[in-house]
Every structure is written in structure tokens, then in C-alpha cells.
Amino acid sequence: MLMMLRPFVLTPLLLLCLTDFASGDANDGGRSDGATSTTSGSYRLDWSRVDGHANQLRISQQDGVVTFLTQGNDPFFRFQLPPLEAAERDWMLELEYFCPDGIRGIQWRSGPGIHRPNATALPNLPSAEGWTKYAFSINEFAPEAIGSEVEVPVRIDWGTRPNIQLQVRSVLVRPINDAEMKQRRDAAEIRLKKTTLAERINNYQTRRWPAEIESVTLDAAQLRVAGTFSEPASIDGAFLIARHAESVSADPPTDKELARRWPVSIDPSGKRFNAVIASPAGSPWLDAGVRLQLVGQHDAAASPVSAARYRDWVHRQDAPASDSLAAAKGLTCITSRFTPDQLRELGIRHASVNILVSGLVSETERPGWQTIDVNGRTWWLNESRLRQQDRDIRTISDAGAVVAGILLIPTSSNARSPIAHPESTDAGTYAMPNLTEPESVARYSAALHVLGQRYSGADPKHGRVDHWIVHNEVDYGWQWTNMGQQPIEVFMDHYIRSMRLVDAATRSLNPNARVFISLTHRWNTTDNQHWKTYAPKVMLQRLIRDSRVEGDFPWGVAYHPYPQSLWKADFWNDTQVSDDFDTRLITIKNLQVLDRFMHLDSSRTADGRVRPVICSEQGFHADERDEDQLRTQAAALLLTWEKLRECPSILAFDYHRPSDHPNEGGLRLGLRGLPNDQHPLGPKKPGWDVFSAIGTEREAELIREYQSVWEGQQE
Template identity: 70%
Template sequence: MIGPTVSSLLPLISMFRHFVWMYWLVISPLFLCHCLADEGGRIETGASTIADEYPLDWSGVGDQANQLRVSQRDGVVSFVALGNDPYFRFELPRLPATERDWILELEYFCPDGIRGIQWRSGRGIHRPAATALPSMPSAEGWTKYSFSLNALAPDVIGSDAEVPVRIDWGSRSGVQLQVRGVVVRPMNDVELRQRDEAAQRQLQKTALAERINDYRSRHWPAKTDSIDFDGERIQVAGTLSPSTVVRSAFLIARHPDSVSADPPTTAELSQRWPVTIDQDGRRWTARIDSPVGSSWLDAGVRFQLFQQTDNATTSTPTPISAARYRDLNPDAAVPPAKTLSAAKGLTCITSRFSPDQLRALGIQHASVNIVVSGLVSETARPGWEPFDIKGRTWWSNQSRLRQQDRDIRTATDAGAVVAGILLIPTSSRGRSPIAHPESTDAGTYAMPNLTDSQAVARYVAALHLLGQRYSGLHPEHGRVDHWIVHNEVDYGWQWTNMGEQPLEIFLDHYVRSIRLVDAATRPFNPHARAFISLTHRWNTTDNQHWKTYAPKAMLERLIQDSRLEGDFPWGVAYHPYPQSLWKADFWNDTQVSDDLETRLITIKNLQVLDRFMHLPTSRTVDGSVRPVICSEQGFHADEDDPKQLRTQAAALLLTWKKLRQCPSIIAFDYHRPSDHPDEGGLRLGLRGLPSQANPLGAEKPAWDVFSAIGTDREAEMIRRYQSEWEGDVGE
């Protein structure tokens, strides 16, 4: 699905292949060093000598620009974005293949900064998928910007002619950018060393991915069946396979900042609990006394069985079981939320809507963005309130929480079951302490940092605060029952950025994060459930290497990991947008099929996702079907285009007809209530763009249709709009 597996490649790699691979691996694209190529020198390639740089003149690109005003003065080229789709074209000179990567470098001045920069090159540059370039952090002085053409656009190297290039400058109108000194040059010695170090890190990641695959596929001689806490002690019990003879077995607690497939850390090995094996040699038990206040009850802790080899003083103990998470049996006095089936919902709920407006629409479900970073502090701050977790004091951001209360209460007071989407925004001005250390601002949001204990503690403190506050035990704050863990993780590079990672490493990290959310929320609300967020790219094969992944593969691995390390009640938050976000007529989608190998899952073939969720292998250990929320998807319609408005309204009606045939889908959150000016020109709202005269935007026909769904008026609406899809979609 995503090319050869790591396990199939590693045995074939000889020392020579290691060298070649190291040389050609994709490296970190953004070099922030301020070193120039050797002054006055030329680069020796072994066979010939090439120029040390090729200057690029962008002063005339205004003739090949879209929504850009371009001017030039004293060697400085100025760009002003005139719309939300600014781009220009230029010709790249012929670049010979060399030992060193070619670097495109410039200096820029841009107080606003630019994100979402894209590169297209070669023939037909209007059609191929774009390559994401590094973002330009805000710069109020002249700042260097550079990236490797070999890594990001290898098609431009070794061409026998000039290569046409198109660069898209984000999606914000009004941004002003100045550039100077635009050149293409071979990388200098500092960058060459960085490339080699990056290649070594790539090899280390490949080896870790192989260990994770081995851990997941191994036939373990021992199994952990249960881990229970009775208020005084932790009781662990398991079984041994018939052919297994165990000596000196002991239990170790694995912490959330460690990878189960790696050997335990020195700190983890410092505490061991002996294991008792029954007379038949088939059952084993272990007991951890007085765990209250210890780290053994912390969220994300799992237990693993080990056996010491004969040379106990020098050898690392051998794992004989997979790690397993503690069973949670919460008994908080919170009644369950109402049962949902194909419920109407909305995204982006804020207090600008009144509960009465949402009730009039018939909303039963709603999703609210929750920014996790900046919620807690390890030290006191003005206006922040202290709270304790296991004897440690943290401080909470009260102004942020009060705003969050208003949004969640709006939906709760309207009678909706609320989903909170947990987000960690990236920033060009500095990484949040809870953002993954390899995350870059190429992504809108980051994966949490689960690489060290302090970062984990901050993240867990924020989750604990949210889980307790919105458990339902404090009605004045509102209630959250569904916790959507990050955003569109299969498209991680943009929406849950963790840097470039193999699927195995990315998902291992993500699984630890979603389990932390489960462990921090369910003790306060036994009915809380965590959801994995995925795009419509179900089984797509055009993934960016170590940046994006197929949702089907991620779900299959999450299911396997849940069986391996202990099941927990997670669900799926799917985004079945149409094949093209610009076309609401999903019934005309062509990249879908009615089978589990379909490239995309849109509304047209939504039954495929429901079928997958009903597979015996997809269910929970007790046979229950895991729930699905269609938590973000909308239909584009410009409010000045009557045809698009009619198609949008029809799409809503056909969507609910499909939803009612998919019992695993409990809710559909339409994205969004009103059009937004910063969504790249998309007009997905049920209402138009907000204005001073109409803060919610003018109603589109879709608003009335949406309110009619599930009422006596729905049949009337179907008669009015069904000609849009009749004859184009099978039943």
C-alpha cells in the first residue's frame, strides 16, 4: 500500500547499499545556517568543475503571476498577494548532477511570514500534486531562506533543458514579501555535514521501525491477561504458552516516554516485581503493593514481563511478553450521554451562536477546537489558578478556560453531545514545550512530545485538567464526551506534524498519545471515548515519503496494537469529503469503489467504512462495533453561484440518506456553519461570509435544508432537489 515494508528491505541492504542510500536519503529541507559557499571558489565534482552559483532573476515574473503584484527596485523584488491563490512561474537553469545537493537560497523580508508554500516543476505544472516547501517564519529584518532541490524537487536535477517551475505563496491575500539575492548553488561544507547527519538519523529511524514491526509480529511466549487496581494494590495475571519454560521472571513498568519495542531504560529497570508461576507452569501472577502516589498508576504506564539471562550482571533482560496497559474500570457518577444515530452536527461551534439557534437547526452533536498548548504552567502566573495532580502543583490558564467554557456550554446547552478536538498549533516564533521536538511549522498542528518525562507530564496535566473540567461533573463548564485526538493524522505532515517519520514510528507515538487521552478522561467520565482523526484518503498510494500515510493501514495497525497491548474504547473520526473539495456532487466521484481496497472513501461509498467497522477484527474485544463520527466534511458553494448552491443543498440531503444505511456512524458534523475567508477560497459554509451587517453570514439554501433534515420537511426538500443526483448514484 505504501511501497515495500522496512522488514523486506533491510536484509537486502549491503554495506554498499547503505552508503548509497545514506547519500540519497531525503533530508531536512530547511537550512537556517548563515554560511555561504566558499568565497570565490568553484565546486569540484571529481570529473569536472561547475559554477558555484546560478543567480535567478525574479524581477520579471509579474508577467507569469496570478494574484500577485510584482515590482523591483535596487535588486529587491517585492510581491504583494492580491488574492488567496497567489503564485508565479519562472525557468530554472539546467543543473548537472553533482556530489552535493543543489540549494535554492534567498534573503527575504516578511513581517507576516508565509505558510503553505508549494512547489511544482516540470511539464504540466498545473496538474501534478504540489510539494510543500518550508514555511517562511515572520521576518522583520532580512533573513536567509533555503532548501535542497535534490530533496524536495529531484526532477529538476540533471535535466538537459531549463525546467519550468511554479511557486505558490500560501493562501492569504494582502501578504507582502520582499526577496533579494536569489541563487541556486551547491551546498556548502556545513550543509553537507548536516545532510550526512540527517542520513544517519534516517538509518536509525529505519532500524527503530524494524524493531517496532518485529515487536508487533512476534509470537510472545507469555501473555498478560489482566491488570487491575483494587485501591490498595495492582494485580497482574497472565498465561505462558505450553512450550515455554520460564526462570527468574519479573515485571517492569514501561513509561509513556518509552517505546515498547525498545529495551527498557535504566530507570525502568531499577524497579522490578517478582512473578509467581503456578505448579502447571501455565499461569503467572504478580502483585504491586502500595502503588498509591507512585508512578505505576500514571496515565500511559504499561507493564511488561521479562526474563533474566544466565549472566545477569552484564546482559539486558529478555522481554517474553508484549507490554500491556492497565485496565480502567472507572466508577464516576456521570450518566451516559444520549444515544446517537446519524445525528446532525456542526464543527467550529463557538459562543457567537446561541443555543436557541443550534436547537432550531436540530443539532444533536457538535465539535469544538481545544488548543492544548498554553493551558498549564509549571510555575505560578498572574491570573492562573493552581491545581494538584498526585501531590504536584500546576497552574491553569483561567482566561483560556473561560473562553473554552463559553464555546462548550453553547453546544451543551443546545442539547448536543460535544466532541473536543485536541490541537497543538505550530508556530514560527517558537515550539511549544508540549510539541514534538521534530515538529516543524510546515504543519498547522504538531504531535505532542512524548520523548521525555517532563514533556509527558505537561501534556498529561493539560489532559487531566480538561478531562476533569468537562466530565459532566461540573455543568457550569459544559461537557465533552468525545475526544478527537489531533487532526487528520494520516496527513500528519500538515495536520499533526512530527517531522519526517516512518509509519511505524509515527503511529507508535500517536497510539501512546490517544491512550494518554483515554487514561486522563475516562476516570472522570466512564462514557468518554477517544477518536482517531482521518481524511478520506482511505487506501491511497500517493503518500509523501515519511510524511503522509494511508488511513486503512493506520486503522489496521491501531486495531492490532489494541489487541496486543490491551483494548480500550476508541472510535474513528472520519472526514469523507468529496473527491474534489471544489465539487459538491460527490455522487459523481470516480476514485471510489464499493470494496475495502478503494482509493478514497467519500459519501458516495461511505458504506465501505461502515462495512470495515463491522468486521470481526475491527470490533472491541467484547464484540461491540466501534463508533464513527464523520467529524469534518463540507460541500463547496459560492453564495453568488445558484448552481453550486443547489448542488450543495442536494448533497446534504443525499448524505443523510447514505448515513442512515451505516449504523456504525453515530454523528455527522458538517463543516462549517459559515464561510471562512482563510480556507483557500473554499466556501463550505451553510451560510456565506460573515460581515459587519451579518456577523453569521447570509443564509444559503443549505441552511434551510440542513434544518429540515430529520423533520417532516425533509421529504419536501428531497422532492425539490433529488433531480440533482437521480440517475447518477446507485442505491
């Protein structure tokens, strides 16, 4: 995801040049710009002037950011590592980087023989569409570099692919910190616990339960539950318990959960059971995220005999429908700098905005904050922040377009948000919410309730949100929805509980509200980072299974079908795609694969409806100074909408972004250039005119003008 990059702030540390390369023996690695020692016992490295000692690399520097562009299949550079004494703590090399393509096959050579064949493979640089951290232990990967009394020459090879652009900043050699030390000491125990939990979740979802809760319906102030036993019940008795949002269904119920129970009636055949539970307003049975589970009594022991089940989704025929959408034109990053008239002129019928969930509510009084009651509890509300959000949302609503809100929890290296997951790290731009204990769930739920109520459409002055995108690019969770390192089973269990909390908070107030899972184009990738990134196809299959096991709810897919290289708009030349469900990527070129997947019987809702797709973020790079790139961007837009119209599951396509942004690592995805004094929205690119014409009579004329681009550029 590119729209939410953190602003770059220069550190006060000067990148001083301590030593220079000397022309001389190739074996000594030369002399590079050296390291600046810091008060913390660390060294800040300067890689800005190593271009004279590099191979097949174009290197440039601006504002503390070093850009490497590979120009062959053997790109490497050399620098001097400061003397690192052997100590109790490992030495770490850490940097921040931006590289949408990622780099595999990184190698490290150090010492006098840095040009000899023997090398150490470093961890890959994963694809990063925003600034993220990369660190490894020098002691582990290059122990020969430790304990020297003089500088050590080092050579780093940036893989074997040409035309890869890597941006680097804040290169640091430092002792391993306390958090990393603790993580290392606890790693084995943590891995075992997580692996065990993952196995338990898999067993829970795939086992054949003795009983099944078939329906959980709310009728006035009564909750009605009905279900069946696969065999006549052979238990002493059965009762229902509530599993709350902070609870993992696959875990054994706690004593507290078992203490609050509701008996069920079993019919004479022993095959059916039912219960009627009084559920007045404020009843804990009706809390967001609650699901019911049947527990059987065997002598003195009690254990679950069914999967847990959420309340049934009832499609309301009388609900005031939002605009019917099909391949609608949309935009990301819409703010009140646009006017509703401008959006109408563009033909915008859908748009997405970022909504920061953290910092909206507080359990303690804050100066200037207003009080609000949620489920009988008083919270303090950040009304000034919401009024700012209102302006953006109302701009879109007033233009007659449907709004999608992207729910985000920023990470911070200073202090974790109280609603951020306790294992989240600042390696990610955003965090998973904390659904591990009741207080954090209450805080998160209160914020969601505020948003659901405010943007339900009941009050036009706030605007209306119908589509709720739950966090961002969760398959690339390490960067965009960070929860620490987790098996996919654990990550998805937590994420789906968050989706269901958003669903409960929004659809109860706006029957048209729908939640969406946010995914990148990495459909069936196998080169995932262990417990950090996951394949979207597998995530969707798990979401489908959860909907079948614990009760359906109306979710959709917010997909980001960028080209395989963000630097190349000619998606028709993508090579890592195929026309089947095992394709590595889904880009615009093979978007029909995603549409076919959504039309599978297994992918549909319980009542047979096709779940909707929003292409909620995707843009085409075009530097406004490059005529060929501008023309390719314009052609890509036209061909995109031809593809979209062949995919009936796709409601809308939100183009990213209206204007270029200076902090997207050099990418120029906007329909307009960088904003300036003369052009506050940025000068128009040809793509702006093409985008305006899509869906009008002018579109056919422009297709004739531009179709030679995709026909002539096919490789």
C-alpha cells in the first residue's frame, strides 16, 4: 500500500565521512565512506559515496536517502565496516529501505578475500511499498567480521536482477537491543506455543463435531438457538456459553466462560436441541464479537461439542440501498481539497479514505474531548479529529459517490497505541488491533461504534460510509497490518475476529454496510516470509471456511491488482500471471481469475450471492517528464476498464492516486503531477483526461488513439 507512507524526518546525526577509498589492492575492498560513532555505542554508516567502488550499480543520494539502481546481473558495492569488538551482545546491521520489487539472493563477503567466490547469503529484502526496517545479526551471518581491531572491508551483492531500484536510509551497526535479546531467548518457547495454537485452530475448523448450531437469530428481545446432533445425544446435559471477542474459539473455554451458561432443550429423539435466551438491550449475549458454543456435560466434566456460532446474517429487503455499482470509477486519497463538482466531472462513483481508529476514544477524560455512552459505558471522544474526517467523507458523499473507509492503526517507535496488538512492531506501518483481553476489545469496539454510528448516513452533515476495508494488505501483514510473527492460522483467526467486530458495529446501524478484506496482487505466491507474509488465495480460503464453520456474514474483497512491477504500467506484459487459480499473481492482465474465484459456489454467501470485489488501490507509474510513460499510463487506464467490465463481481476500481506524492519512493502513480504553487492539485497528465473520458462517449475515440500502445508493446 502506498498512500500511507510515513513522512521522512532527517535525524540530527551527521553522516560524516571518516575515511575515503584509496585506489589500490582489489583484495582490501578499498576504502569507503566510514562510520560515525554515536553516543549509544552504535555506528551510523554512510553509503552515499560508494559509487566509485561499485559494480553494475547507479548510485545517487538526496536528503539522506541513497538510491541504488541495478544495471546488470552482478550488482555489488564495497564499504568499510568499523572495528567491532567481540562482546556478549551480537552486532546488528539495520537499515530502512523502500523497494517495491524486493531483492532475493543478497550476498555478504567480508575480509581480505571479498572478491573470492565464498559468500554468505543474507535474508532477502522483501518487497516493500513503504519504508520498512531490515536487520540481521552480523555475528550470525558474518562472524569473521567480529573482533577485528581495524576496519573490515565488506562487499554486498544486491541480487542478480537488473533494473531493480532500492532506496536506503538510516544504515546503522548497533548492538542487539533488549527487545531482540528477549525475543531470541524466548523464541523457541514462543514458536512452540504458536505452532500448538495453529494446530488447535486447524483441528477446530476441520473436525467433525458431535453437534452443530444451525441458527442463532435475534427475535425482539429473545435470542433463539437451534441445532442438531450427528448421533443421538449421549451426554448428561448440554448448555450454551458465550465466547467473546478476546477469545480464540479453538482454545478451551475459561472457567469464567463456563460459569455463565444457558441450558438447552434436547428433543426426545436426542437429535435436535434448542434454546430461547432472554436478551434485553445491554445483555452480554449481544456484545459485538460474541458467538455461542454448545458444551456437553459428561459426569463432572464439561467440554465443547460444537463449533462456536455467531448470530445469523439476515438480508433486509427493505434496507435503503446504496448506489448500484459495476466497474465504477473511483479514487483513493480524496480529501476536501477536491470539491464535489470536481468529482462529479470526473465521473467518480466510489472513493476510499483512510480512517485512523487509534486516538478516537479514551477511557479517561481528555481536555476538549466530549463524552459518549457506548453499551452503558462512558468514553471520551476526539470530536475535532472526527470533524476533520467528516470533511473528506462528506466531499465524496455530496458528489453522490459511495465511500470506503480504510481502518488503520498506526505503529510508533515511541509508544504503542493502546488498541495495537501487543506483539506489533514498528517494522510495520500499521498494526493489527489488540483482541487479546477485554479492555482493549472494549476500547476498539467503542471506536468502531462511534464510526459506524457517525457514518451510517443518518446525519448528512457527517457523510456516509458503506464499505469498510478492515486494515490494509493483510497478506503483507508484517508491513501493513503488523501483529508480530504469527502462523497464518493464528493471524487469520485474530483478523477475522476484527472483521466481525467491524461488521457488528457498522451493519447494525447501516444495513448496507459491508466489510472487505484487503489483499495485494500476490495471489498464490510461495516465497512468503516465514510467519510474516501469506498468500491471499490461502487467506480467502480460510475466511470462507470460517464463514462456513462459525456463521456467514457479508464480507467482500478489496484487492490491489498492481502490475507485477510497480515501475512498469504495461501490465499486458506481466509474465508472472496465468489464467488459473494457481497463478502466482493476479494483476489487471488476469483479473478474470479473481472474478471466477468469487463466482465459485464455495465462495458465495450462504444464500448464494456472489461476494463483491473492490479494486481499492492500484495505480500506473508515469513520470510527467517521460512521454512514453505518460502514454503507457493513459493506455493502461483504458485497457483496465475493458477488463473490469468483463468481471461482474467487481463493484469499483479506486485509482491510486489523483496526484503524485513526493514520499512514494520515486513512484509517480498520480493522474496529475506533483502539486506546486501554480497547480495545487498538480499539473494534469494525459491520464487525467483519459480517466475523465472513461464511461463517456469519448472513451471509444480514445481507445482508437491508444490501443496501438498495448498492441504494439506486447512482448
